[in-house]
Amino acid sequence: MPLLMTEGVCAVQPECPRRSVTPRQIPAPVSRAKCHESAANKRFLKRKASAWAGAQRIVFMIDKAPSRAAAQDVTDRERSDAALKRTYDCDVCVVGDDVAGLAIAIDLARRGREVILLTFTGARPLPLDGILSPGFTMSTSTLVDRVGQHDAQELLILSTQATERALAFAQKAGVAVGPRGRLSVARPHAADALVREHELRQELAPDTTVLVGAQDLAALLGTSTFTAGLGVVPAERVSPQALKVALEAEVLAAGVRALPVEGPLAADLKGLRKYLAAGRWRIRAFQVVITGPEAFARLGPKVAVLPRAPWVYGGFRLPAVEVPYGGMVEEAGLTGLRYHFDAGRLTLAAATATRVMTRVGAARVLRRHAAELYPVGPSLSDAASARMLPEPAGMPLVHEGERGVWYALAAAGDALSHGFLAGRLISGAIAEKDDRIALLQPFASTPLSGWAGRVARFAGYWHVRLAARLHMDKIATSTAGAPDTAVPAPDLLPDEEIADVRGLPPMPVPAAPAALPRRGMAAATSASRHAARAALHAASGWASGLAARAAAEPARRRRARREPEEEAPPRHPRGA
Numbered sequence: 001m002p003l004l005m006t007e008g009v010c011a012v013q014p015e016c017p018r019r020s021v022t023p024r025q026i027p028a029p030v031s032r033a034k035c036h037e038s039a040a041n042k043r044f045l046k047r048k049a050s051a052w053a054g055a056q057r058i059v060f061m062i063d064k065a066p067s068r069a070a071a072q073d074v075t076d077r078e079r080s081d082a083a084l085k086r087t088y089d090c091d092v093c094v095v096g097d098d099v100a101g102l103a104i105a106i107d108l109a110r111r112g113r114e115v116i117l118l119t120f121t122g123a124r125p126l127p128l129d130g131i132l133s134p135g136f137t138m139s140t141s142t143l144v145d146r147v148g149q150h151d152a153q154e155l156l157i158l159s160t161q162a163t164e165r166a167l168a169f170a171q172k173a174g175v176a177v178g179p180r181g182r183l184s185v186a187r188p189h190a191a192d193a194l195v196r197e198h199e200l201r202q203e204l205a206p207d208t209t210v211l212v213g214a215q216d217l218a219a220l221l222g223t224s225t226f227t228a229g230l231g232v233v234p235a236e237r238v239s240p241q242a243l244k245v246a247l248e249a250e251v252l253a254a255g256v257r258a259l260p261v262e263g264p265l266a267a268d269l270k271g272l273r274k275y276l277a278a279g280r281w282r283i284r285a286f287q288v289v290i291t292g293p294e295a296f297a298r299l300g301p302k303v304a305v306l307p308r309a310p311w312v313y314g315g316f317r318l319p320a321v322e323v324p325y326g327g328m329v330e331e332a333g334l335t336g337l338r339y340h341f342d343a344g345r346l347t348l349a350a351a352t353a354t355r356v357m358t359r360v361g362a363a364r365v366l367r368r369h370a371a372e373l374y375p376v377g378p379s380l381s382d383a384a385s386a387r388m389l390p391e392p393a394g395m396p397l398v399h400e401g402e403r404g405v406w407y408a409l410a411a412a413g414d415a416l417s418h419g420f421l422a423g424r425l426i427s428g429a430i431a432e433k434d435d436r437i438a439l440l441q442p443f444a445s446t447p448l449s450g451w452a453g454r455v456a457r458f459a460g461y462w463h464v465r466l467a468a469r470l471h472m473d474k475i476a477t478s479t480a481g482a483p484d485t486a487v488p489a490p491d492l493l494p495d496e497e498i499a500d501v502r503g504l505p506p507m508p509v510p511a512a513p514a515a516l517p518r519r520g521m522a523a524a525t526s527a528s529r530h531a532a533r534a535a536l537h538a539a540s541g542w543a544s545g546l547a548a549r550a551a552a553e554p555a556r557r558r559r560a561r562r563e564p565e566e567e568a569p570p571r572h573p574r575g576a
Helices: 071-084 099-110 140-147 149-173 188-204 214-221 240-253 292-299 359-371 412-431 435-443 450-481 520-527 529-536 546-552
Strands: 004-006 019-022 044-047 057-062 086-095 115-120 130-132 177-180 182-186 209-212 228-232 236-238 257-261 266-268 274-278 281-291 308-317 328-331 337-342 345-351 380-390 397-400 405-409
Touching: 086 099, 086 257, 086 274, 086 292, 099 115, 099 240, 099 281, 099 292, 099 405, 099 412, 115 281, 115 292, 130 149, 130 412, 140 149, 140 188, 140 435, 149 177, 149 188, 149 236, 149 240, 149 412, 149 435, 182 188, 182 214, 188 209, 188 228, 209 214, 214 228, 236 240, 240 412, 281 292, 281 412, 292 380, 292 405, 308 359, 345 359, 359 380, 397 412, 397 435, 405 412, 412 435
Parallel strands: 086 115, 086 281, 115 257, 182 328, 281 405
Antiparallel strands: 044 057, 130 236, 177 236, 182 228, 209 228, 266 274, 274 281, 308 345, 308 380, 328 337, 337 345, 397 405
16 A cells, blocks of 8 residues: 655644654544653554554654754765765875885885875974984894894894985985994993893894993993993984984975875775775775884774883983083893983983873983983973883884785884884885895784783883892992902903903992093093994994805904803713
8 A cells, every 4th residue: 555645744633743654644542632642652653543444553753853854864964975085096005104104105106106195293202312223122142032043134134224224315315413323331230241242243243333341431421330332333313303304305206195194094904905094085005004103003902003111201401521422322121221412411211110190200210310320410401201102022013914914113212223124124025025024023923011011011120120239239248348359340342352350340329520530532442442433433334245244254253251161061962
């Protein structure tokens, strides 16, 4: 039976402002005057009583109140919004405008790929300068244990080549670099580990590290807190903002389309075509590259897990302290101390066990760390701040997840060098089917997150701090009880024999600059050629021909302290 629509007439009472769908007029009920006075639902009214012979009919009561829009109006609005979304098709979509994302976009655009770059706003720059230097935060011995000696050597060579490429780009773009130098320093309890690190690096990548002794280190840094230093060659300080501006100009010159992302970003990365949508546009791409902490945080943990660690930043004015070394100084280990000195101004960054919530707490943590190095006092020049920074467990996070989805994330201290390394590996894998990105696949798993990650980091941080304190207390007790029998310090210079045997210093106390040995740069150079190289880093052409030089001179290096044959542990044959 066809249904008829009656506009504005109720099936029960004509004066009721409703409309109904019914085959014919229904006589008014006897016991009710209006339909809305009945106990039935106001939208759906089911009438079992019938004027005909026991037939059942359903009457739909549709509200015509002005506060609710009609269903067809909502559908038209949704269709209009969908029609206004613009769709972009491309070969590769790079999500993130950090150094790695910009380098990948430039490389792929120059290789003929159509690239779209998604940029994010609101990222705060760090007060600490960046550094362009090879190497990784993870120790070389741990790296060899994880991937083997040959793969570890290839990773070190790739890192050195990426650093040379970054320095060449900075020179071509006119970005100011310098001062030179990067020193990884250690306190007495970790000096032996730094010596072993230098020996292993010399075997895998010769002429990329320089070992510095305690006295030369005190002359370079103006503090006696550290007893061993490992200089990395090449190394150049550079402003991250200036380098990023040069990369953005190169991106525009390469013909890359840049789209800003202001609101939420939706992503569907399954299948052959990947979809990303934000605002009034959506993107369809065959390859998607996710780089940088902003992109990881925006896409969420279901797409990319962002490992982070708490850090504090700040600066001090120290006009009375003279430090001849202007490069980057970082402490080896989980403590994460990094600083550089510029014309009486100390810029410091330190990792913490837990997140610092206030600026007062950040200033207190910075002053405690700086007081172990120099007499700072209450002079805090820059406002201290706390930040959660990416920390992917000692190695850059560069790998392929789903097919056609690539990830690149580096620690904050190595974001520049590792960004160029990630750009070379990912662009080579997409454009040339280069499989060297598989060298970093063992480090693709992210560390523990949530409460388990916080507890593990807290325990590891204080394990390192307490081990250093107990070691220094033990040395201070032994030297105070028997001053004539001081524990000899290891010879930290691999190519020179020092006649005098120096004792390890007691618990380091921040001393005034006048109390430190005034040797100067000339005395440091005459005492050790390697200390001068660590301070100046005047060598060039490090990555080219590393394997050839290593093969041509197999005995170019010798151990810092050769073991006598009688001290070597005996070797028992199998089955004995």
